[in-house]
Amino acid sequence: MMASYTPMIQQYLKIKAEHQDAFLFFRLGDFYEMFFEDAKKASQELEITLTSRDGGSADKIPMCGVPYHSAAAYIEQLIKKGYKVAICEQTEDPKAAKGVVKREVVQLITPGTVMDGKGIHESENNFIASVSEFRDGYGLALSDLTTGENLAVFIERIEDVMSEIYSVSAKEIVVSSKFNEHTAAQLKERCGATISIEDGEITERIEIAKHLPGEELTETFMRLYTYLQKTQKRSLDHLQPVQVYELEEAMKIDLYSKRNLELTETIRSKSKKGSLLWLLDETKTAMGGRLLKQWIDRPLIRASQIEERQEMVETLINHLFEREDLRERLKEVYDLERLAGRVAFGNVNARDLIQLKESLKQVPSIKELVGSLNHKKAKERAGLIDPCGDLLDLLEEALHENPPLSLKEGNLIKDGYHQKLDEYRDASKNGKDWIARLEQQERAYTGIRSLKVGFNKVFGYYIEVTKANLHLLEDGRYERKQTLTNAERYITPELKEKEALILEAENNICELEYELFAVLREKVKQFIPRLQRLAKQMSELDALQCFATISENRHYTKPVFSDNEVKVIEGRHPVVEKVMDSQEYVPNNCLMGDSREMLLITGPNMSGKSTYMRQIALLSIMAQIGCFVPAKEAVLPIFDQIFTRIGAADDLISGQSTFMVEMLEAKNAIVNATKDSLILFDEIGRGTSTYDGMALAQAIIEYVHDHIGAKTLFSTHYHELTVLEDKLPQLKNVHVRAEEYNGTVVFLHQIKEGAADKSYGIHVAQLAELPDDLISRAQEILKQLEQTGDKPELPAVSEKKSAVREEPAQLSFFADGEKEQKAPAVSNKEKQVLEAFKSINILDMTPLEAMNEMYKLQKKLK
Ligand SMILES: Nc1ncnc2c1ncn2[C@@H]1O[C@H](COP(=O)(O)OP(=O)(O)OP(=O)(O)O)[C@@H](O)[C@H]1O
Numbered sequence: 001m002m003a004s005y006t007p008m009i010q011q012y013l014k015i016k017a018e019h020q021d022a023f024l025f026f027r028l029g030d031f032y033e034m035f036f037e038d039a040k041k042a043s044q045e046l047e048i049t050l051t052s053r054d055g056g057s058a059d060k061i062p063m064c065g066v067p068y069h070s071a072a073a074y075i076e077q078l079i080k081k082g083y084k085v086a087i088c089e090q091t092e093d094p095k096a097a098k099g100v101v102k103r104e105v106v107q108l109i110t111p112g113t114v115m116d117g118k119g120i121h122e123s124e125n126n127f128i129a130s131v132s133e134f135r136d137g138y139g140l141a142l143s144d145l146t147t148g149e150n151l152a153v154f155i156e157r158i159e160d161v162m163s164e165i166y167s168v169s170a171k172e173i174v175v176s177s178k179f180n181e182h183t184a185a186q187l188k189e190r191c192g193a194t195i196s197i198e199d200g201e202i203t204e205r206i207e208i209a210k211h212l213p214g215e216e217l218t219e220t221f222m223r224l225y226t227y228l229q230k231t232q233k234r235s236l237d238h239l240q241p242v243q244v245y246e247l248e249e250a251m252k253i254d255l256y257s258k259r260n261l262e263l264t265e266t267i268r269s270k271s272k273k274g275s276l277l278w279l280l281d282e283t284k285t286a287m288g289g290r291l292l293k294q295w296i297d298r299p300l301i302r303a304s305q306i307e308e309r310q311e312m313v314e315t316l317i318n319h320l321f322e323r324e325d326l327r328e329r330l331k332e333v334y335d336l337e338r339l340a341g342r343v344a345f346g347n348v349n350a351r352d353l354i355q356l357k358e359s360l361k362q363v364p365s366i367k368e369l370v371g372s373l374n375h376k377k378a379k380e381r382a383g384l385i386d387p388c389g390d391l392l393d394l395l396e397e398a399l400h401e402n403p404p405l406s407l408k409e410g411n412l413i414k415d416g417y418h419q420k421l422d423e424y425r426d427a428s429k430n431g432k433d434w435i436a437r438l439e440q441q442e443r444a445y446t447g448i449r450s451l452k453v454g455f456n457k458v459f460g461y462y463i464e465v466t467k468a469n470l471h472l473l474e475d476g477r478y479e480r481k482q483t484l485t486n487a488e489r490y491i492t493p494e495l496k497e498k499e500a501l502i503l504e505a506e507n508n509i510c511e512l513e514y515e516l517f518a519v520l521r522e523k524v525k526q527f528i529p530r531l532q533r534l535a536k537q538m539s540e541l542d543a544l545q546c547f548a549t550i551s552e553n554r555h556y557t558k559p560v561f562s563d564n565e566v567k568v569i570e571g572r573h574p575v576v577e578k579v580m581d582s583q584e585y586v587p588n589n590c591l592m593g594d595s596r597e598m599l600l601i602t603g604p605n606m607s608g609k610s611t612y613m614r615q616i617a618l619l620s621i622m623a624q625i626g627c628f629v630p631a632k633e634a635v636l637p638i639f640d641q642i643f644t645r646i647g648a649a650d651d652l653i654s655g656q657s658t659f660m661v662e663m664l665e666a667k668n669a670i671v672n673a674t675k676d677s678l679i680l681f682d683e684i685g686r687g688t689s690t691y692d693g694m695a696l697a698q699a700i701i702e703y704v705h706d707h708i709g710a711k712t713l714f715s716t717h718y719h720e721l722t723v724l725e726d727k728l729p730q731l732k733n734v735h736v737r738a739e740e741y742n743g744t745v746v747f748l749h750q751i752k753e754g755a756a757d758k759s760y761g762i763h764v765a766q767l768a769e770l771p772d773d774l775i776s777r778a779q780e781i782l783k784q785l786e787q788t789g790d791k792p793e794l795p796a797v798s799e800k801k802s803a804v805r806e807e808p809a810q811l812s813f814f815a816d817g818e819k820e821q822k823a824p825a826v827s828n829k830e831k832q833v834l835e836a837f838k839s840i841n842i843l844d845m846t847p848l849e850a851m852n853e854m855y856k857l858q859k860k861l862k
């Protein structure tokens with residue numbers, strides 16, 4: 001079958017067979033072509049025209065292509081959609097080829113291994129992961145090709161693996177073909193990642209992985225490394241020694257809670273704006289931005305580590321001028337980590353090296369500045385900074401100040417760096433000087449004032465004389481080169497000779513400069529480990545100055561750590577405060593500890609219950625990453641984990657119902673929390689019917705109280721639950737204060753001791769301008785319910801049912817008890833609405849659901 005194809009298509013099919021899971025970009029002249037299924041799929045995904053060509057078989061072969069020079073944008077589009085692209089180049093000179101030109105795949109670009117393009121955010125890592133399953137858990141390895149960072153961790157539960165992958169937003173996960181299919185599918189869905197298979201032989205341990213403890217991590221990392229090698233087919237010298245960590249070293253925040261607390265992106269728009277990361281980000285370098293995100297993802301749990309950061313932050317707060325200076329200098333420091341990556345990859349250009357040089361120039365003063373800070377730790381830090389002065393000298397000596405992007409046009413290397421280069425440059429310059437003088441000379445000699453000496457790429461140097469002046473030229477001295485409409489261009493033997501000299505010199509210059517640059521690049525390669533260390537130091541300084549800056553600007557306080565006590569005086573929600581203008585924000589206290597491990601929060605809708613709960617979690621996270629916190633005073637324990645059950649995180653992807661997600665999140669907390677954890681349960685049980693939900697809520701509170709003892713904030717609409725305070729010694733009621741003013745509620749957003757006396761749901765409905773009749777009816781029902789206590793029957797509604805049935809023409813439903821009023825006639829439509837309204841069980845609805853229902857009904861009537 002294959003034999004009937006042309007040799008080129010046969011070659012294509014052979015290569016394609018090895019890259020089934022990637023689009024094969026097959027280089028043909030100035031295009032990358034795709035054939036067969038690839039072509040069909042690519043033409044759809046990229047919206048490019050599908051054509052066809054003869055390939056030796058009876059049917060034409062589907063084909064589409066993209067121009068070589070604009071391929072990057074197309075590749076990026078495919079990668080973004082989770083595809084892989086194999087770049088297949090001609091690897092021999094077509095002129096020298098016998099038969100079909102040799103072609104090979106030179107690089108496989110995958111979502112986890114892209115090095116540049118819009119997909120790479122400068123303030124985010126681009127991690128690729130690999131997961132292996134073992135008897136008692138999972139090995140997880142992470143690698144960022146752009147920065148050279150490598151991490152490895154052993155994790156017992158797959159949920160925690162997913163959390164880790166989610167929090168670093170790895171776009172690709174490498175597994176062996178034996179990996180559990182179901183788990184792989186879950187990973188793919190939950191993390192939105194591409195799954196890649198790698199079964200290659202795990203070769204001998206490489207240097208950066210030598211120290212890995214145990215076979216599990218070695219196998220996991222080596223699988224990833226093998227995959228990287230196979231796809232990249234080039235030097236991976238910049239990969240740093242694998243850093244082994246343990247989940248227990250950091251505060252654990254599961255995937256749901258990270259999302260719920262909007263640590264690095266908001267729930268609704270999935271954007272950074274509005275998240276904690278957005279609020280805190282006062283970093284000046286891309287590396288610092290990435291480190292900040294890593295810190296937020298993994299808050300510390302060891303007091304000594306937290307305090308070390310705190311001390312630096314405090315010192316920087318106390319040295320305003322030095323800090324401002326540091327910020328100015330850091331602004332000039334480019335992304336050393338990614339520069340180092342590009343040096344290793346061999347795709348660094350002269351402008352990159354200039355950036356490197358400019359960055360290194362800042363380091364001595366940064367070192368001095370940090371050393372001058374009045375703190376032992378700062379001085380130690382400064383002492384450790386290696387400014388790589390030898391590299392700076394090398395770059396200053398070698399590199400031209402203003403090099404072009406291209407490496408083939410010269411202008412890369414400074415005068416005086418290389419003798420031969422200087423000679424060529426002299427030769428070229430002499431020649432050019434001679435030519436510059438030629439115009440004057442020839443004008444004098446011929447007497448033609450308009451005579452010009454010029455240069456163009458096709459004809460080289462020439463002397464141009466207008467047709468009117470041709471008679472003034474001496475016979476035999478000028479050789480005609482080109483004829484224009486009203487001028488002739490000439491050359492003289494002398495000019496020809498100089499031209500040859502200049503061109504040769506320039507050619508030599510470009511070639512030599514390219515060579516010298518390549519050598520320089522190799523030399524810079526030797527500095528990669530030192531540069532990476534420097535990058536780490538700079539990014540830490542940047543993240544620490546960021547904390548100092550934000551803490552001072554927003555008047556944060558240094559938190560103090562306690563064993564068990566929470567004492568936050570005048571705390572604020574950092575993000576809400578920023579968004580709403582701080583004068584309006586009402587600060588709140590939070591006191592927890594002995595005999596107050598759990599707080600039951602009641603209060604009207606919209607009063608600020610959720611905000612208050614999130615605030616405590618965010619303050620704890622900020623404290624444990626080393627930042628100061630928005631409060632007048634803050635004493636906090638060090639939490640080992642934070643769990644949240646906060647609405648609005650419907651897991652649409654996994655297709656689970658809201659209530660199921662609610663229960664899963666609750667389970668996650670109940671199973672894993674310890675007495676050192678923080679749990680936020682925001683209106684648990686709201687998603688099911690009243691008594692069902694209330695029963696669940698009470699059972700959950702009792703369970704946490706009796707079996708876990710974690711610090712717990714539990715907000716609820718069920719006032720009935722407030723009686724639990726008498727039964728459970730660790731539970732205290734608090735409420736958010738609201739007041740009635742002229743018949744409407746005023747939210748004070750103030751947390752007070754004790755239970756709320758009233759639910760103001762009806763007032764909120766009123767604020768939302770539901771019909772007056774409806775509001776007064778709701779008030780009536782409420783009154784009746786309050787009289788009957790908490791009996792589950794809904795007597796008011798059932799009574800009315802019969803009333804309507806008996807006297808259908810009467811609108812007694814709305815005008816309750818005023819039968820003497822004249823009833824208007826009721827249309828069919830109105831009857832339908834009434835029927836619908838009757839069947840609604842208001843007590844089972846959230847206020848929002850009630851509003852929606854009202855809206856629908858009202859619309860029907862209009
Ligand atoms: N301390 C505060 N100071 C000023 N405004 C606040 C404060 N707390 C909350 N708010 C404002 O009140 C709004 C409602 O807050 P939140 O969502 O926390 O209320 P809630 O009690 O949880 O409401 P629901 O019961 O409907 O869930 C917020 O959008 C915020 O703008």
Ligand SMILES: [Mg+2]
Nearest residue numbers: 609610611682
């Ligand atoms: Mg709420």
